[in-house]
Amino acid sequence: MKSSRLILFACAIAVTGQAFGQAPKPLQPKKQNVSKPVRLTAPAPKPKPKQTSKPVPLAGTAAKPKLPPKPALKVFRPKSEKLVFIGGDRVMLIGDGLIEQMQKHGYLESRLTAGNSGKKLYFRNIGWSGDTPEGIARDGLGTRQAGHEPADEGWVQLKKQIADIKPTVAVIGYGMASSLDGSSLDKFKSDYLRLVEHIKSSAGKKNPLRLVFMSPIAHENLGGKLPDGKAHNSKLEKYRELIGDMAKQYDAWFVDLYRYLRNSRADTTTHMTTDGIHLNDYGYWVLGAVAEYSFSLTPSNFRFGILPSATERSGGYGIKLSDIKIADDRVTMTGRFDALPPYYSHSKKGTALMQRTAIGRIQFMGTPDGTFTLIADGIEIHTGDSKEWAGGAFIDGGPDVDQFERLRSLIVEKNELFFHRSRPQNQAYLWGFRKHEQGNNYQEVARFEPLIRQKEQAIFELSKTVSRKFQLLPTAEWEKIKPSEDGKKPEPVAKAKLYKPQPLPGFDLGDGLEINLFAQNPLLAKPIQMNFDARGRLWVASSEAYPQILPGEMAADKVLVLEDTDNDGQADKSTVFADNLLIPTGIEPGDGGVYVAQSTELLHLRDTNGDGKADKTRVVMSGFGTEDTHHILHTLRWGFDGRLYFNQSIYIRTHMETPHEVLRLESGGVWRLRPETLKAEIFLRGFCNPWGHHYDTFGQSFVTDGAGGQGLSYGVPGAMYFTYA
Numbered sequence: 001m002k003s004s005r006l007i008l009f010a011c012a013i014a015v016t017g018q019a020f021g022q023a024p025k026p027l028q029p030k031k032q033n034v035s036k037p038v039r040l041t042a043p044a045p046k047p048k049p050k051q052t053s054k055p056v057p058l059a060g061t062a063a064k065p066k067l068p069p070k071p072a073l074k075v076f077r078p079k080s081e082k083l084v085f086i087g088g089d090r091v092m093l094i095g096d097g098l099i100e101q102m103q104k105h106g107y108l109e110s111r112l113t114a115g116n117s118g119k120k121l122y123f124r125n126i127g128w129s130g131d132t133p134e135g136i137a138r139d140g141l142g143t144r145q146a147g148h149e150p151a152d153e154g155w156v157q158l159k160k161q162i163a164d165i166k167p168t169v170a171v172i173g174y175g176m177a178s179s180l181d182g183s184s185l186d187k188f189k190s191d192y193l194r195l196v197e198h199i200k201s202s203a204g205k206k207n208p209l210r211l212v213f214m215s216p217i218a219h220e221n222l223g224g225k226l227p228d229g230k231a232h233n234s235k236l237e238k239y240r241e242l243i244g245d246m247a248k249q250y251d252a253w254f255v256d257l258y259r260y261l262r263n264s265r266a267d268t269t270t271h272m273t274t275d276g277i278h279l280n281d282y283g284y285w286v287l288g289a290v291a292e293y294s295f296s297l298t299p300s301n302f303r304f305g306i307l308p309s310a311t312e313r314s315g316g317y318g319i320k321l322s323d324i325k326i327a328d329d330r331v332t333m334t335g336r337f338d339a340l341p342p343y344y345s346h347s348k349k350g351t352a353l354m355q356r357t358a359i360g361r362i363q364f365m366g367t368p369d370g371t372f373t374l375i376a377d378g379i380e381i382h383t384g385d386s387k388e389w390a391g392g393a394f395i396d397g398g399p400d401v402d403q404f405e406r407l408r409s410l411i412v413e414k415n416e417l418f419f420h421r422s423r424p425q426n427q428a429y430l431w432g433f434r435k436h437e438q439g440n441n442y443q444e445v446a447r448f449e450p451l452i453r454q455k456e457q458a459i460f461e462l463s464k465t466v467s468r469k470f471q472l473l474p475t476a477e478w479e480k481i482k483p484s485e486d487g488k489k490p491e492p493v494a495k496a497k498l499y500k501p502q503p504l505p506g507f508d509l510g511d512g513l514e515i516n517l518f519a520q521n522p523l524l525a526k527p528i529q530m531n532f533d534a535r536g537r538l539w540v541a542s543s544e545a546y547p548q549i550l551p552g553e554m555a556a557d558k559v560l561v562l563e564d565t566d567n568d569g570q571a572d573k574s575t576v577f578a579d580n581l582l583i584p585t586g587i588e589p590g591d592g593g594v595y596v597a598q599s600t601e602l603l604h605l606r607d608t609n610g611d612g613k614a615d616k617t618r619v620v621m622s623g624f625g626t627e628d629t630h631h632i633l634h635t636l637r638w639g640f641d642g643r644l645y646f647n648q649s650i651y652i653r654t655h656m657e658t659p660h661e662v663l664r665l666e667s668g669g670v671w672r673l674r675p676e677t678l679k680a681e682i683f684l685r686g687f688c689n690p691w692g693h694h695y696d697t698f699g700q701s702f703v704t705d706g707a708g709g710q711g712l713s714y715g716v717p718g719a720m721y722f723t724y725a
Contacts (some may be wrong), residue, residue: 006196076244076254083253085112085169086207087119092126092165092199095173096137097278097622098216098659099127102173103415105281107288107342110408113606114340115292115300117463122456124165125415126422129600129623129653130662132178133191135159137655139666140627141423143432145724146666148655157196161422166204172196175216176277177655186239189246196250211252212295215240217283218262218385220273225677227659229276253292261286270353272630275678276659283399285344285357300339301536302360306331318360329368329474335376336467340404345395358394359401364472365390371475375398376468379665380482399468403561405464414455416554421448425583425599425626426548428651428700432627447551456612503663508606519562519571529634533589538562538571541584547629548583555582559596559605559614578605578614583629586646588636591675597633597646600624602673621673621680625652631668635691640699643672650688650707650723670715686721687713 005474012402085091091112093099102108103125131137135158140146142153150156172195178188196211216236219229247254261272261283272283279287292300300320310324317338324333339358359368360384361373367390373383374395381458383396426428426447429438431445502719507515518538525544532538543557559578577594585595593606593614602621605614608655624633631649648654653666658680668687671682684703692704693715701715708722 073259074241074244076247076256076259077345078294078296079251079253080296081410082297083115083169084117085121088166089121089207090117090165091121091123091169091171092162092167093171094122094162095127095171095175095214096175096177097129098176098214098694099125099171099173100129100622101278101288101619102127102284103419104412105284106411106415107285107344108406109415110293110340110404111288111292111300111342113411113459113463114342114404114407115297116340117460117465119459120456123411123415124167124418124422125166126161126647127173128423128655130177130181130657130664131624132181132183132461133174133188133195136664137177137623137653140625140653141427145428145433146625146627146651158195159202162199163202166202167199167209168204168207169210169212169554170199170203171212171214172199173214173216175236175243177657177662179216179232179235179239179658180277180660181664182541185242189242190241192243192246196246206621211247211250212246212291213243213247213250213252214255215243215258216281217257217273217277219630220263220271222271222276223534226276229659232277232659233572235519239476255287255291257287259292260290270356270575275620276369277657278619281351282346282357285342288342298338300342300343301358304335305363306333308366309641329372331470331472333470334467335470337400338466340400340407340463343401343404345405354396355368355394358396360395361392362395363389363392372472373475373478374470374472375478375482376470380478383478398560400465401467403462410455410459410462414452414459417448417452417455420549420551421445421452423626424548428546428627433627441548444548444551451552461679470653483722514568518564518569519574523558523560523574523576525558528585529587529636531588533594536564537589539577539587539589539594541581541587542586543581543583546583555580557581557584557598558603559584559587559594561612577607577612583632585632585634586630586636588638590638590644595620595636595644597624597636599626599632602633604644620678621656621658623655623657624648625654625666627651627653631689635693637693638661639672640695641672643668645672645683645693647671647690647693647703649690668721670701683713683717684719684721686719686723688723 003666015374093102109123119307128137135154137154138157138161139149139153141157142149144153174192200209218236219232221228237260240256244254244256263272272279272286274280280403298317300318303322304319305313306324306326307313308326310326312321312324319334319335319337321335325331343359344357344359346353364372367386369386371383371385372389374381376398379399382393382395384393411649428434430442432442435442501520504517509515524540524542526542526546528541528543528546530538530540538561538679540560540562542560545553545555545557549555556579558576558581561575561577563573564571565573582598582599584596584598588595594603595605596603600620601621601624604618604620606616607614608616625648626632628649628651629650633646633648635647637645647670648665648668650668654664656663659678663680665682665684665685667685668690669685670683670690671680672683686706687703687710688708689706690703694702696702703713703715705711705713710722713721
């Protein structure tokens, strides 16, 4: 068959343009012959012709006065100097909830690790929800009981954390919490400058210190009953401008998240936040792309082209090609990516989101009519017809994508281990004022260090790219030779552990009451709270890790659902709804799923595919203290007013970021939250261990105290009750 002329060309993906067209395109390292130059900055506005004012009409409907135009954002151009990472760099990420939640997604760290393979970068995330540059949320790391610490304890602990890390690169992400907690801009500036000076004095000596200042994100308008963010954004713009100016003062790299992630529309199909102020998974992916641009780094996606002469076309980047051959209706070549491509996982193929997040775009010109498949090392990358290939197919698959996802998973696991090392649960018993009560458990904290190093070694190895054999061939031929897909592996069946039935206790029951055993040893470890749903199923929060996780363990606590399917009064079905939790201490079904209190967070878990297991996890609120794990967030229940109530006990310090404000409670108390607006408030303060909360038929609250000798108390909204704090 006569050889068909094939031209292979991959278009660059302007990764920072994913923020709904607002972010600039990435730098172009080579001349591009087939597309127009990419503009990296906004064009200068054209001068408008002067207009004379019109006379005001003397009669008729009065014209509405025109509001003055909103001033444009101050422009902060990226530094022309590239942020160069040096082997052995210790990269510290510090800030409020923006930084804290980053550790669970791993996109920025994965990009920088993959782009600097072989340099062995060590990332340490010490973000903290509700924190400010003075370390206000970190006072729980001290040794004192809540309410008894010095006024500057948070700053003392923040300085200690920085000194322990000895950073050579510091990424600072403060501003959102400060904009919501009533702080003044002047105080934020003075605290920020003090923080930067301390980072400089505590920096590691091996490599020179490089500073990165991140602005807060804009408050996204999600519609519904959530705040639209307009008033808040006016304040956030001032924080953005101040941080940008300080970045210039310190010759730091400025990551303008406010500008590039800004989206004021409530009707967009791809939101970047979960609640308007906290990024979702996609938002953190875009953050990584914006940071890459702001650091003046070469884009980590790819493009390349093959001429009919079997030579590489100029203008490509991101991959090194060799041994290019064209024969009949196929192309073969050897290629190795410069860095693992920054993949974003999504379920809908061929969508605008897929195009915005694609790792590359490949174009084949001159292919005969038909369908062709591109493979690498025998693994399918993309299949498309001639028209799609000729127009440029967006690529989001292949073995390098799989490797990037494994790398990101390892990074998230490493971050979890460091979280247990730097911010362990139950610290009051580890090194705090109750350390004498449980023995010398503090020695366990240091045992996380070798586990972190093991993960990092695996990360360094997995970040390396490998040479692969690429082939483009007719899909019909590929279908004949492709390996068979593995069948769906059966779900592991939980085996009931052998146990000896225990004798039932005796009960003295009142008239008209009866009691029976509903479930016995249903895969439970340490059941902490249970609640029924509208279908009569019993949801149970169960923990094996309680009271604190041991070195080498990963979070694997469970939510179990127990059902009585034949209405005989005993559970005959047990389902593990979730098994990746860290000390779940509260549970309440609702809103199409179940609310779970775990560690520092209030979560909402949902099953979206009907298999009986949670596959969607949303952080509703974070910043809850964990100083004493039998005091952490507990006693979830719905109120008669449609709000979700939950309690915390005496030694807990909470710093909660909400779209409305930052709320702080350092002692016991009862919270309530309206989920549709995310408006939270402290219902009442005090008590030592308020482990019980119920209502009468009028909706009046009654609270029990398990340690303060208060017994049963009438819960007066806004009241302050006895406490030792």
